[in-house]
Amino acid sequence: MESPSSLSVRWLRRYRAFFVILLFIIAIQLFLAYKSVDIDLAGALQRNQRDLHEGAVPSAAEPVKAPPESSKSFRLTAEELGFEPDCVISAKEAISALQRAKTKDCRQHIARIACAIQAGRFYATHLHSSCPAGNHTANVSLGCYRDEKDARLLAGYFTSFKTSNSPSGCVELCLQSGYPYAGVQYARECFCGFDAPPSSAKLPDSSCNMKCVGNAKEICGGFYAMNVYETGIAKFTAQLAASSPAPGDEQRVRIAFLLTLNGRALRQVHRLLRALYAPQHVYYIHVDARQDYLYRQLLELEPKFPNIRLARKRFSTIWGGASLLTMLMQCMQDLLQSHWPWDFVINLSESDFPVKTLDKLVEFMSANRGRNFVKGHGRETQRFIQKQGLDKTFVECDTHMWRIGDRKLPTGIQVDGGSDWVALSRPFVSYVTHPAKEDKLLQALLQLFRHTLLPAESFFHTVLRNTQHCHSYVDNNLHVTNWKRKQGCKCQYKHVVDWCGCSPNDFKPEDWARLLATEQKSLFFARKFEPIINQAVLLQLEEWLYGPYTSEYANLHGYWQSLYHHEDKHGAGDDLARTVGDSLMRHAAQQFKLQPVELLELTHYLHRDQYKGFLLRYNVLRRNDSKELQMETRVRPVQHGKVARNARFSKRLRNFEVSTDFDQKEQVARNFAKLLGPQSELLLSYTYQGVAASPDVSHSYNLTLLWLDPLGRLQDFNELHVEEAQIDVINHSKTLLKRPLTPGIWTAKLIGRTSIYAQLKFLIAPLAYENGAPLETVAAARAQNGGLGLSLPEDFELPVEWQQHLHTDSDVFALRQEALANADLLGQELHSRIDGLVGKFFQLRETCIVSGINVLQDLPLCRDTAWSSLAMDPKSDMDALLKR
Numbered sequence: 001m002e003s004p005s006s007l008s009v010r011w012l013r014r015y016r017a018f019f020v021i022l023l024f025i026i027a028i029q030l031f032l033a034y035k036s037v038d039i040d041l042a043g044a045l046q047r048n049q050r051d052l053h054e055g056a057v058p059s060a061a062e063p064v065k066a067p068p069e070s071s072k073s074f075r076l077t078a079e080e081l082g083f084e085p086d087c088v089i090s091a092k093e094a095i096s097a098l099q100r101a102k103t104k105d106c107r108q109h110i111a112r113i114a115c116a117i118q119a120g121r122f123y124a125t126h127l128h129s130s131c132p133a134g135n136h137t138a139n140v141s142l143g144c145y146r147d148e149k150d151a152r153l154l155a156g157y158f159t160s161f162k163t164s165n166s167p168s169g170c171v172e173l174c175l176q177s178g179y180p181y182a183g184v185q186y187a188r189e190c191f192c193g194f195d196a197p198p199s200s201a202k203l204p205d206s207s208c209n210m211k212c213v214g215n216a217k218e219i220c221g222g223f224y225a226m227n228v229y230e231t232g233i234a235k236f237t238a239q240l241a242a243s244s245p246a247p248g249d250e251q252r253v254r255i256a257f258l259l260t261l262n263g264r265a266l267r268q269v270h271r272l273l274r275a276l277y278a279p280q281h282v283y284y285i286h287v288d289a290r291q292d293y294l295y296r297q298l299l300e301l302e303p304k305f306p307n308i309r310l311a312r313k314r315f316s317t318i319w320g321g322a323s324l325l326t327m328l329m330q331c332m333q334d335l336l337q338s339h340w341p342w343d344f345v346i347n348l349s350e351s352d353f354p355v356k357t358l359d360k361l362v363e364f365m366s367a368n369r370g371r372n373f374v375k376g377h378g379r380e381t382q383r384f385i386q387k388q389g390l391d392k393t394f395v396e397c398d399t400h401m402w403r404i405g406d407r408k409l410p411t412g413i414q415v416d417g418g419s420d421w422v423a424l425s426r427p428f429v430s431y432v433t434h435p436a437k438e439d440k441l442l443q444a445l446l447q448l449f450r451h452t453l454l455p456a457e458s459f460f461h462t463v464l465r466n467t468q469h470c471h472s473y474v475d476n477n478l479h480v481t482n483w484k485r486k487q488g489c490k491c492q493y494k495h496v497v498d499w500c501g502c503s504p505n506d507f508k509p510e511d512w513a514r515l516l517a518t519e520q521k522s523l524f525f526a527r528k529f530e531p532i533i534n535q536a537v538l539l540q541l542e543e544w545l546y547g548p549y550t551s552e553y554a555n556l557h558g559y560w561q562s563l564y565h566h567e568d569k570h571g572a573g574d575d576l577a578r579t580v581g582d583s584l585m586r587h588a589a590q591q592f593k594l595q596p597v598e599l600l601e602l603t604h605y606l607h608r609d610q611y612k613g614f615l616l617r618y619n620v621l622r623r624n625d626s627k628e629l630q631m632e633t634r635v636r637p638v639q640h641g642k643v644a645r646n647a648r649f650s651k652r653l654r655n656f657e658v659s660t661d662f663d664q665k666e667q668v669a670r671n672f673a674k675l676l677g678p679q680s681e682l683l684l685s686y687t688y689q690g691v692a693a694s695p696d697v698s699h700s701y702n703l704t705l706l707w708l709d710p711l712g713r714l715q716d717f718n719e720l721h722v723e724e725a726q727i728d729v730i731n732h733s734k735t736l737l738k739r740p741l742t743p744g745i746w747t748a749k750l751i752g753r754t755s756i757y758a759q760l761k762f763l764i765a766p767l768a769y770e771n772g773a774p775l776e777t778v779a780a781a782r783a784q785n786g787g788l789g790l791s792l793p794e795d796f797e798l799p800v801e802w803q804q805h806l807h808t809d810s811d812v813f814a815l816r817q818e819a820l821a822n823a824d825l826l827g828q829e830l831h832s833r834i835d836g837l838v839g840k841f842f843q844l845r846e847t848c849i850v851s852g853i854n855v856l857q858d859l860p861l862c863r864d865t866a867w868s869s870l871a872m873d874p875k876s877d878m879d880a881l882l883k884r
Contacts, residue, residue, distance in 0.1 A: 081107055087115035097395070097402035097498070106397035113395055113451065114404055124444035127410045129233065131470035136180055138232025138412075139171055144208035145201045147185060147224045153201060154183045154193025154228070157380055161188050166214040167229055175231035177381035178414045178465070183228045185221035188213045194235050197228050233414065236465065238376070238475035241522055242367040253343035253366045256282040256335050260327065261350050262317070264562040266297050268531050269350050270876035271538070273301075273308070275545075277881055278358055282307050282340045286331050289314040292568045301878060307340065320497045322396045324420070325455040333433045336426075343369060346423045346478070351506075351528035353538065355480065355515055357545055361524045365423070372469065373423035374461050375477035376416060385415060389453040389499055401453060403498035410444060414465045417458030419477045421527070424460065428469050432460070441466060453499055478524045480514060482507050490664040505665055508534045515541060531559045533666055534609055542875075554872045557608045560615070563673060564602040570772030575784075576677040577602055579768040583838040585618040586831070588633045588847065594620040597628065603869040604672055605634065613637065613845065614673045615869050630850035632862050632869065636843045637674035641760040649701050649722070650757045654687040655730075658748055658762045667730040674841075676764050678740035678787050682707070684748055684760075685732040688722055699724035704751050704802075707735055710744030710764075711815040712807025714798065715791045720750070740787030742819060743767075744837070749805055756805075763841040766822070766834050778824050786823035788816065 076095060078084040082104045089095060094114040101107045116122040147153045156179050161169070165188045174182035174192035183191040187210040208227045212220035221227050257276055261269060273283060287295040287310065301308045311334060315327040332345060344365055354361070377384045385391055391409060394401045409415060424432075435442040445463055449455040464473045484505045493501035506528050507515065515526055515537075529538055539556065543549060549556055564577040581599045589596040597619040605612045613636040620629050639657055643650040659669035660680050669685050676682065684705060705718040718733040743766035750758040767784040768775060775781045798806075807815070825833055848862040850870060862868035874880065 081111065083108055083111075085111040085115060087118055089114050090118065091405035093498075094404040097404050101400075101402065102398050106402075109397045110395050110402055110404060113393070117393060117405065117407070123407060123448060124410045124440070125408075127412045127441050127444055127466070129413050129466040130441065130468050131236075131466055132234065132468075133232055134234040136230050136232055136234050138175070138230065139168065140230040140232075141167075142181075142197065142228040142230065144203045144205050144221070145183075145197045145226050145228050146203050146207075147183075147191075147201075147221075147226045149224070152191065152193075153197050153226055154179075154181055154191035154195075156194055157192040157382065159190050159382070161190060161213060164214040165190055165220055166212045166218055167220065167227060169214060171229050171231050172411045173382070175233055175412065176385075176409065176415050178233070178236050178416070180231055180233055180235050181228060182231050183221070183226040184212065185226040186210060186223060187220050189221070191226065197226075232412075236414070236470070236473075238473050239371060239471065241364070241371065241373075241474050241476060243522070244363065245367040251366070252280075252362055253369060254280055254282070254341055255362065255365060256284060256340065256342040256345040258328070258331055258335070258345050258347040259283065259285045259349070260317075260324075260331070260347060261285060261294060261298075262288040262291060263350060264291070264293055265350050265530070265532065266294055266562060267560060267873065267876040268529070269294070269298065270878050271531075272348070272350065272353060273878065274876065274881060275354050275542070276358055277305075279307060281358075282309075282335070282338070282342050284309055284311065284331060284335055284338075286311040286327055287314060289316040293562055293565045296567060304878070304882060309338070316399065318396070318399050318401065318496045319493045319503075320401050320454045320499065320501055322394070322401070322450050322452065322455055325449060325459055328456055329433055332424075332429050336430055336433065343426055344423055345426075345429055347421060348525065349527070351530060352421075352479075352525050353527070353529050353541060354524060354545070355518045355526045355541065356524045361478075364522060364524070368474065370425050370427065370472060371474050372425050372428050372460075372464055372472045373474045373476050373478055374464065375419040375421070375479070376461065376475050377418040381415060384417065385409070388417060388458065390415065390417070390458060392453065393451050394453045394498070395451060399496060401497040401499070403453075410448070413441070413462070415458070416461035416465045418461060419479065419481070420454065420456035421477045421479050421525075422460055423478055425472065428464070428472065431467070431469065432463055453497065476522055478522070480518050480521075480523045480526045482511055482514065482526070482528060487667075488665050492664060503665060504528050506530045506533045507537050509537050509540065512537065512540065515544075530666075532561050532604065532606065532672075533668065535559045535606070536609055553874050555866055556875070558866065558871070558873065559604075559606045559609075560869050560873070561604045562601065563604055563614055564599075566598065566600050570769075572679075572771045574772060575767050575769040576675050576680075576765065577673075579677070579834060580675055580765055580838055580842070581616060581618075582768065583831070583834045584616050584633070584635055584842055584844070585620075586835055587839055588616065588618070588631070588844055589620045591844065592620075592631075592847070593623065594629070595623055596620055600630070601869070602673070605867055605869070607867070611672050612867065615867070617850070617869065631847055631859075632850060633847040634845040634867055636845055638841050638843055639674065639760055639762045640841075641758065643758040644756060647755065647757050648699075649688075649703075649752075652689040653758055654689055656684070656686040656750075656758055656760055658682055658684050658746075658760060662732045662734075664732075669732070674762070676762060677767055678743060678764060678784060680741065680764070681734070681739075682737060682741075683732050683734045684718075685730060687730050701752070703757060705733055706747075706749040706751060706802065706805055707737065708747040708749065708806065709742045710746060711742065711788075711812050711819060713790065713812060714802065714806055717802075736791065738787075738789045738791040740784065742787050743785050743822070744819070745840075751802075751805065753801065763837055765837060766825075766830065768830055768834060775826055775830065778826065781826055781830070782823050785825075786820075788819060788823075 076098055091114060097110050098107050101110060145153055157177055165184060167184050170184050170190035171182045173190060177192055179192035179194060181193045181196060203225055207225045208219055208221045210220055210222050212218045285298055299310055311331055313330055315323050317323045317327055335345060391406060393404050393407045395404055449459040464470060481504045488505050489502040491500040531538055564574060581602050585596045585599050599618050601617040603615040605615050613634050615632055616635050617632045620631060641656055643653055659671045659674060661670040662683050662685060663670055701722045703720040705720055706714060707716040709715050716735045716737050720733060741764045743764050746762055746764055748760045749756055770780050770784055822833060847859055848865050848868050849859045850862050862870040865871050
């Protein structure tokens with residue numbers, strides 16, 4: 001009998017050929033796998049360092065999925081476009097943008113740029129930097145050098161090209177990223193670094209012998225052998241800011257504060273101006289062209305303060321839009337042409353507030369005369385370019401930033417960016433806003449950034465890095481920003497830009513440690529602040545800077561913000577506020593047996609960061625002598641809710657309400673007044689006060705939210721899953737309702753399998769206006785108030801257990817007939833219907849009289865109350881500055 005070992009030997013000999021073939025196949029598979037996967041030979045250390053950088057400085061934007069492509073072939077006809085384009089547009093993203101753009105002018109603008117790009121006549125391909133490069137020369141070969149796996153020769157950046165590596169391509173990439181040295185290795189690898197390779201690592205040129213995958217006529221290093229080249233730029237080092245002026249330099253700089261404002265937060269703007277104001281500085285204010293109220297109110301400051309001026313050329317800007325850079329450049333030109341002397345321009349918004357006194361800011365800027373303060377991205381440049389979308393072309397029109405395709409950035413220059421909040425010296429502002437015709441670099445950069453997402457976040461940085469002003473760059477924009485990336489990156493701007501944008505969060509008292517940490521740093525401003533979200537942190541900050549408020553300050557914890565004003569240019573956006581406001585004015589006038597005349601203003605009112613309702617200011621007539629009086633009434637919105645008393649879930653349900661405009665970043669629905677109309681996009685928000693789950697028991701709830709219209713029909717439903725361990729989590733659920741919604745009383749029911757956990761009745765108010773004008777025809781009334789459609793598909797199969805929550809067919813038929821009749825109402829009949837509904841969902845509280853002899857049931861004068869919009873509010877009293 002043969003031994004086991006001899007059998008094994010005979011078996012291996014018999015199948016030797018088979019094993020050789022098998023090993024050969026495995027080797028081929030491993031080689032192909034290696035060729036198809038990029039392996040980062042730079043090692044995990046570089047990746048960890050990069051990730052740490054990214055955690056420190058969140059990006060302003062993230063890529064979003066490409067817009068949906070058309071199911072048609074990728075060619076649009078002149079018939080579809082409404083015009084004959086200059087070329088056959090081939091870029092898929094450009095075609096998508098053309099299909100989605102609303103106006104012919106916008107489509108023509110997109111098509112014109114797309115065709116110019118296709119023809120290669122839109123962007124510069126190569127530019128020359130004028131920042132001194134020392135003894136560095138572009139594309140100079142330094143020779144072949146030995147590389148090591150654990151100690152990379154060029155350790156700044158690494159990438160691997162599957163098919164396109166070449167010395168020139170690697171040099172271009174490294175130069176763009178700001179590296180003085182580039183190296184190619186192992187045919188397809190490109191390395192960048194700040195430091196020259198040591199002479200001790202020099203190898204014979206023959207050691208670099210592998211052909212480039214992008215060009216077989218060129219050599220791209222070898223196995224741990226690198227061809228090293230100069231990129232033609234010197235190593236960039238940002239300037240260190242001086243902390244105090246040099247001895248003998250006692251001249252103080254003058255600052256032009258450029259305030260770029262949006263919204264209706266007038267009192268917060270006044271508060272910011274009070275904190276920054278001094279007669280020797282300049283305050284130039286740009287108010288968005290759509291913000292009539294803010295512009296009109298701030299215009300009143302000009303006669304009182306000769307150094308406060310509002311821009312007369314106004315722009316309508318959008319988040320991330322090229323119009324933001326255009327606006328900044330125009331305002332800087334205006335400041336240069338003004339008679340005011342100034343040394344720096346610092347741009348701020350209504351969301352900024354100082355964290356140091358003005359004297360400290362002036363002292364610091366005086367020590368850094370001529371320098372330019374911008375904040376860099378703090379991450380690897382190529383990653384920043386991709387995250388920021390700098391390698392894409394964007395076109396702004398129809399209040400949208402359309403992404404129309406990829407682009408190659410010009411070679412020969414460094415790309416930089418970070419924050420759009422800057423402090424720029426007058427010489428640099430003069431240079432960048434008045435480009436000479438022969439300055440091809442600046443002209444080309446202006447063209448490039450006119451079609452860039454978030455251009456103000458990169459334009460000034462890139463110009464600084466590539467011009468004679470490069471040695472004035474300080475990597476500090478004087479700001480601390482409250483980044484909470486998990487909350488702030490919710491793609492909240494997709495409705496205005498083909499990208500996924502991020503935004504910082506508002507400061508709140510729990511963020512106080514971040515503000516305190518600025519004390520020993522060269523930081524002078526913080527953002528963002530919104531007193532309508534939280535005013536307590538602003539009070540804390542003011543008292544930290546200027547000392548505690550005294551008891552004489554009335555209404556210290558009150559905040560007022562405009563919601564509607566009768567002098568605004570009225571459009572569809574005001575139809576709902578005017579309708580409800582008019583109705584409440586009629587209710588208030590009736591209460592005091594007066595005749596309503598005109599709705600003047602609606603104002604949000606908060607006290608200690610709690611919403612107390614909105615204030616209704618209006619004119620009325622006394623019936624006996626027709627004397628006109630002006631009054632103000634506080635109104636509380638009400639939604640009628642019920643929760644199941646015995647249900648475990650219902651006992652922990654809080655703030656169950658229907659609203660619109662949910663801000664995921666701040667976790668709040670911004671429709672504080674609960675004004676809901678036929679065009680509202682409804683959502684439900686609620687807080688669940690859960691309990692910490694025990695290891696053995698974890699409760700969860702699978703619930704359904706039913707949306708029932710005034711006819712008792714199911715219009716939409718949401719499936720909700722709530723974990724009991726979710727403690728004080730604010731949840732929201734959006735609807736997909738067909739608009740216009742049916743006016744009347746709606747119901748939201750939160751149900752389980754066998755019971756109702758909660759229900760809420762809320763008002764969809766009929767409208768009395770269309771695009772700012774009163775409804776005058778039945779057709780106009782039906783267009784506004786006749787929404788009777790169903791949102792769910794006709795073939796939707798209704799679960800049997802839901803039917804108990806709906807009206808019967810006969811009830812629906814009767815209510816439908818009533819709704820059809822209501823849709824035709826005009827004039828007094830329409831007003832009566834609106835008044836009947838509004839009275840159920842809005843409560844009139846206190847009332848005061850603005851002026852005149854008080855003969856109305858001893859009503860107080862508004863200026864003597866704590867809640868009126870006319871009450872004393874020293875926090876934002878600009879007139880107090882005149883008494884200093």
